[in-house]
Amino acid sequence: MAIIAVQSARSSNGMSLRMKLQRVERRHKFKAFVLVLPLVLFVLITFVFPIGRMMFSAIHDDTLLTLMPRTTAALSAWDGKDLPDERAYAALAEDLKQAWAHKTTGVIAKRVNYELAGAGSQVTSSARKLSTLSAGPYKAALIEINPLWGQHDVWSLLNRGRSAYTAYYLLRSVDYQYGPDSQIVASPPQYSVFRDVFLRTLGISIGVTAATLLLGFPVAYLLATLPPQTSNLLMIMVVVPFWISALARTTAWVVLLQEHGVVNDVLMALHVISQPAELVYNRVGTVLAMTHIQLPFTLLPIYSVMKTISPNYVRAARSLGAGPFYAFWKVYFPQTLPGVAAGCLLSFILCLGYYLTPALVGGANDQMVSYFVAHYTNEDLNWGMASALGAILLTATLLLYYIYNRLVGVDQLKMG
Amino acid sequence: MARHMYASPVEKGWYYLHRLFCGVVLLYLIAPILAIIPLSFNSVPFFTYPMSGWSLRWYEEFFLTDRWQGALYNSILVAVSATLLSTALGTLAALGLSRPTFPWRTAVMGLLISPMIVPGIITAVAVYFFYADIGLLNSYTGLIVAHTTLATPFVVIAVTATLAGFDHSLTRAAAGLGAPPITVFFKVILPLILPGMIAGSLFAFLTSFDEVIVALFIASAEQRTLPRVMFSGIREQINPTIIAGATVLTLFSVVVLAVVELLRRRSERLRGIRDT
Incomplete structure (x- = not known):
């Protein structure tokens, strides 16, 4: 046209x-x-x-702002140095009484408890006692009811509640928190778990990616150099597992790696070990099962790059006097690097978000970031923490995905 | 490292070592899947060889008890619905994306493929929060919509790949001969992209049928799917019925893959004939 x-x-x-x-x-x-x-x-x-x-x-939490409107309003006049004046205490008493009447004390207590461990129950008990208190002055009465209200850090926390936005969840995700004067301090050791979790996630992902590369590269080379008839046949052995449900394969590993499972039986029959080794619900099982699932993701991009490399280059190098290993290392290997980069990057991205396999095959010390996202969503019901951990995981994934897209092109994603 | 007549002994050694290594890796890939299949026919609830006897009791439990039957039914219902939806949406999008005039192609493609890349747990939690707000938690609709989101990238990729070699002068020729756009689509475009559509929809079906994380978060016991029942089963106490379930999922994937491969060969053959 x-x-x-x-x-x-x-x-x-x-x-x-x-x-x-x-x-x-x-x-x-x-x-x-x-x-x-x-x-x-x-x-x-x-x-x-x-x-x-x-x-x-992950950054938005208006619990205190909506449930304690008077207190947060009264605190706008507070200079943050000493304890606030009677007006703030009166507002607090009013808010707590209303929360008690509306049965929202639990929500406030939970929110306070996130940042001041153990203070949640004191908030609830204060609210209960306050409901019988008819008139002020409240400052002395509240500190009398519970010494919590004479502490500076709870007022700092309420003061931070004036804004609907909080960095608390993100800070906690990297093991920092707010100090008594709203300054940022490192979390106490018993709460500092997340840096370990992120390092563990990185460590497992790097380990699994490296393992898939070590195992996948030689196989990709074999598949790329064999005559098509044979290589197609062997290719089935790579592609079929790729498409079998990760759950079914994880199930297989749980069954095989059990204390009296097939792997232990075989190893004992071969006299490699004398008594059953612990293979499941620990790091060994996690890495073994994850590598099994990720191997095709690394292998297939390397294979498709190797397919395009003409054998003439290596032949030329050999005829010019290079030894077989020199020719392979200096001529063949550099040409495979785009495939190696694509495969490893894809595997690494996918490894970062693993949930299923570590949850089923791993032990308590093998859980990755995803597990904690699930845990805070389902069990702790702390959606702020779940969102913050999820946001960090997602940001890392998307950054790597962007690099992958620039490097390889998302169009090149193949399905075996 | 190929083997030649004039290869040195060291090279020959490397050659055989390489073959052996590859054999071991391929065994690692395939053996775990094959090894559990016979165990699902074990007459006693143990997970070791040699097996004491053969029986179909775990399959009877899998196919005949309410717990598993309901899960199978739910899985099929959700997967079929998600497949139909994602095939329709994905094919349309692929048709648009493949037009040479499409603007911001890379960015849009990146967006459409992203459900494949974003970690499952992030999708699950995000959809859970979202559904909690709009009241879609514990509903078939919610589960089908979420699975459709996860499945569409596969349709988009498969159909786009079929369209990559598409000769746009064919549609122009049909239009030039007076065919209205609808006729052009059904008579010219559809027959040519059908293999891609079927392959994509089969992958979409598998994606939904095997999906467990999102189902864990947003479905209740009423909408329990097969993978969900298996997941909670493994967490509590693994039993041979779960292995029977895993075997069924495995066989299912193999059948789907075989169909996709046959389709691919057929379409290659048809194109080959067209070329000559």
Whole structure:
């Protein structure tokens, strides 16, 4: 149609030709976009928006602002040095009484408890006792009811509640927290777990990626150099596991690695070990099962790059006097690097988010970031922490995904 | 490191070592999957060889008890619905994306593929929070929609790949001969992209059928899917029925893959004939 437009326009003037062409092109673009629009909208609503909302709740928490409106308003006049004055205490008493009446004390107590461990129950008991207290002055009465209210850190916490945005969850995720004067301090050792979790996640991911590369590279080389008949046959052994449910394969590992499972039986029959080794519910099982699942992800990109390398280069190097290893290392290997980078990066990205396999095959000390995201969502019901850990994991994943996209192109993602 | 007549002994040694190493790795890939299949036919609930006898009792439990039957039914219902939805949405999008005039192709493709890359737990938790807000938790609709999101990238990739070699002059020829766009789609485009669509929808089906993390978070016992029941089973106490379930999932994947491969060969053959 573009050609027709050009020919008919040539007979009139040049200006209308350009305009007509532009109009045709715009129409084409619009038509193409309309086809994609339903899916784009669907993905935006059911996927991007929920994830955005989760990221938002990592920094957004208006519990104190909405449930203790008087206190947070009264604290705007507080200089933050000494204890606040009677006005703030009166507001606090009013808020706690109302919370008690509306049965929202538990929510406030939980929120306070996140940042001041053990203070939650004191908030609840204060509210209960306050409900019988009719008139002020409240400052002395509240400190009398519970010494918590004479402490500076609880007031700092309430003061921070004036803003609906908090960095608390993100700070906790990297083992920092707010000190008594709202300054940022390192968390006490018994609460500093997340740096270990992130390091462990990185460590397991790097280990598994390295293992898949070591195991996958030679196999990819074999598959790329064998005649097509044989290599297609062997390829099935790589592609079929790739598509078998990760759950089914994890199940297989749980069964095989048990104390009286097949692997232990075989090792004992071969006299490699004299008594059953602990292979499951620990790091060994986790890495073994994860490597098994990730191997095809690393192998296949390397294979597809190796397929494109002409054997003539190595032949030329050999005929010019290079030894077999020198020729392989200096001529062949550098050409495989794009595939190695793509495969390893993809495997690493996928490893970072593993949940299923460590949860089923790993022990308590093998759980990665994902496990804690699930734990805070389902068991602790601390959605702020779940969101903050999730946000960090997601940011890392997306950054790597961006690099992958620039390096390889997302179009190159293949399904075996 | 290929073997030649004039290869030195060291090279020959490396050659055989390489072969041996590859054999071990391929065994590592395939053996665990094969090793558990016979165990699902064990007559006693143990997980070791030699087996004391053969029986189908675990399959009877898998196919005949309410707990597993309901899960199988739910899995199929959700997977079929998610497949239909994702095939429709994904094919349309792939058709648009493959047009040479499409703007911001890389960015849009990146967006559409992202459900494949984002860790499962992030999707699950995000969708859980979202559904808690809008009241879709513990519903079939919610589960189907979430699975559709996860499955569409596979359809998009498969159909886009089929369209990569698509000759756009065919549609122009049909239009030039007077066919309205709908006729062009059904008579010209659809037959050519059908293998890609079927492959994509099969992968979409597998994705939903095997999905466990999202189902764990957003579904209740009523919408329990097969992988979900298996997951909680492994967490409590692994039993041979779970292995029977894993075997069924495995066989299912193999059948789907075989169908996809046959389709691919057929379409290659058809294209080969067209070329000559």
